[in-house]
Amino acid sequence: xxxxxxxxxxxxxxxxxxxxxxxxxxxxxxxxxxxxxxxxxxxxxxxxxxxxxxxxxxxxxxxxxxxxxxxxxxxxxxxxxxxxxxxxxxxxxxxxxxxxxxxxxxxxxxxxxxxxxxxxxxxxxxxxxxxxxxxxxxxxxxxxxxxxxxxxxxxxxxxxxxxxxxxxxxxxxxxxxxxxxxxxxxxxxxxxxxxxxxxxxxxxx
Numbered sequence: 163x164x165x166x167x168x169x170x171x172x173x174x175x176x177x178x179x180x181x182x183x184x185x186x187x188x189x190x191x192x193x194x195x196x197x198x199x200x201x202x203x204x205x206x207x208x209x210x211x212x213x214x215x216x217x218x219x220x221x222x223x224x225x226x227x228x229x230x231x232x233x234x235x236x237x238x239x240x241x242x243x244x245x246x247x248x249x250x251x252x253x254x255x256x257x258x259x260x261x262x263x264x265x266x267x268x269x270x271x272x273x274x275x276x277x278x279x280x281x282x283x284x285x286x287x288x289x290x291x292x293x294x295x296x297x298x299x300x301x302x303x304x305x306x307x308x309x310x311x312x313x314x315x316x317x318x319x320x321x322x323x324x325x326x327x328x329x330x331x332x333x334x335x336x337x338x339x340x341x342x343x344x345x346x347x348x349x350x351x352x353x354x355x356x357x358x359x360x361x362x363x364x365x366x367x
Contacts, residue, residue, distance in 0.1 A: 163238075163335055165261075165262040165265075166260070167237075167250055167251050167266070168248040168250040168251075169247065169248070169249060169250075170247075170248050170250070171245050171246070171247055171248070172238070172245050172248050172324060173228050173244050173322050173324065173325045173329075173336075174322050174324035174325070174342055175201075175321060175322070175323050175343065175344070176246070176320060176355040177320065177321045177322075177323075177344075177347050177353060177354065177355060178318070178319070178320055178321075178322070178352065178354065178355050178356055179319045179320060179321050179350075179351070179353075180319065180351065180354050181319055183319070183350060183351040184351065185302060185350065186300075186343075186346040186349065186350040186352065187257060187345075187346055187349070187350070188346055190342060190345070190346065191290065191339065191346060192335075192338060192339060192342055193259065193293075193297055194292060194297060195216075195285070195291055195292055195293060196291040197288055197290055197291065198289040198291065199225070199287055200288050200302070201284070201286065201305070203229055203230040203283075203284075203285040203286070203287060204230075204282075204284060205283040205284075206227065206228050206229055206280070206281075206282050206283075207226065207227035207228075207231040207281045207282075207283070207286055208224045208225060208226050208227075208277050208281075209223060209277070209278045209280075209281065209312075209361050209364075210224045210225070210226075210259075210275040210276065210277055210278060211224065211276070211278050212273040212274065212276070213243050213273070213274070213276065214273070216270060216271035216273060217267070217270055217271065218294065219247070219345075220240055220331070221240035221241055221272050222237065222239060222240060222267075222270055223236075223237070223238040223353075223359065223361055224236070224263070224267060224275070225361075226257060228253065230285070233252060234252050234253050235251045235252075235253065235254075235259075235260060236248060236249065236250050236251075236319045237249045237263065237266055237267065241294070244333075250330055251263055256330070259275065260334050266273050266365070273287065277310045278309070278310060278311065278361070278364075278365065279308060279309055279310055279361055279364040279365060280307070280308045280310060281305060281306075281307045281308075281360050281361070281364055282305070282306045283303050283305050283306070284304040285302065285304075286301065286302045287300070287302075287303050288301070289326070292327075292328050294303065294328040295326070295327055295328035296326035296327055296328050297325070297326055297328050297329050297330075298323050298325050298326050298329060298343075299323075299325050299326055300321065300322070300325060301321065301322045301324075302319075302321055303319065303320050303321070303322065303360075304317075304319050304322075305317065305318050305319070305320065305363075306352050307312040307360065308362065308364070309364055309365055309366065311365075313350055314366065316363065316366075318353065318363065320360075321341050321347065321352060340366070342346045
């Protein structure tokens with residue numbers, strides 16, 4: 163396994179949706195000229211932390227996820243302005259924490275890591291296209307989560323809109339983009355998220 167991770171800076175917005183809520187209409191979102199057909203993805207992730215939640219306390223999430231185009235080990239770092247730095251490594255041949263990932267986690271904690279939650283997600287992904295490429299990826303997630311500490315299971319539906327390589331470069335245009343997205347979401351029946359992340363919701367926060 164390569165010790166050097168893939169790096170990406172994730173800027174996204176999340177929304178809650180009911181089980182029967184229709185998908186938003188993106189035709190009034192500035193710059194969007196087409197939307198791709200939905201691509202189904204079956205994702206299965208396990209999240210890890212220490213017994214005293216050392217990673218969560220500093221805003222870090224560690225997971226191992228299978229399925230989808232970015233299957234692998236991921237570390238989502240603390241929030242930086244409008245987004246978060248995400249580091250990714252390949253899955254490897256076993257489910258053991260790779261040395262390269264452990265070395266990165268060590269900057270926050272050297273305590274033993276344990277599984278916190280399993281999050282299974284039936285996702286449909288759409289690309290919002292502009293004249294220069296992918297402005298953003300919209301995903302419709304049907305989530306089934308298990309708190310591995312207690313066995314509690316929870317299910318919900320949520321949407322995410324993450325900026326892509328052809329997203330607006332300046333803050334004002336980004337805010338205008340997300341404002342139009344929120345308008346479309348609310349028209350469809352979506353609403354503000356009830357939790358900050360899938361992991362937090364899986365753990366009842």
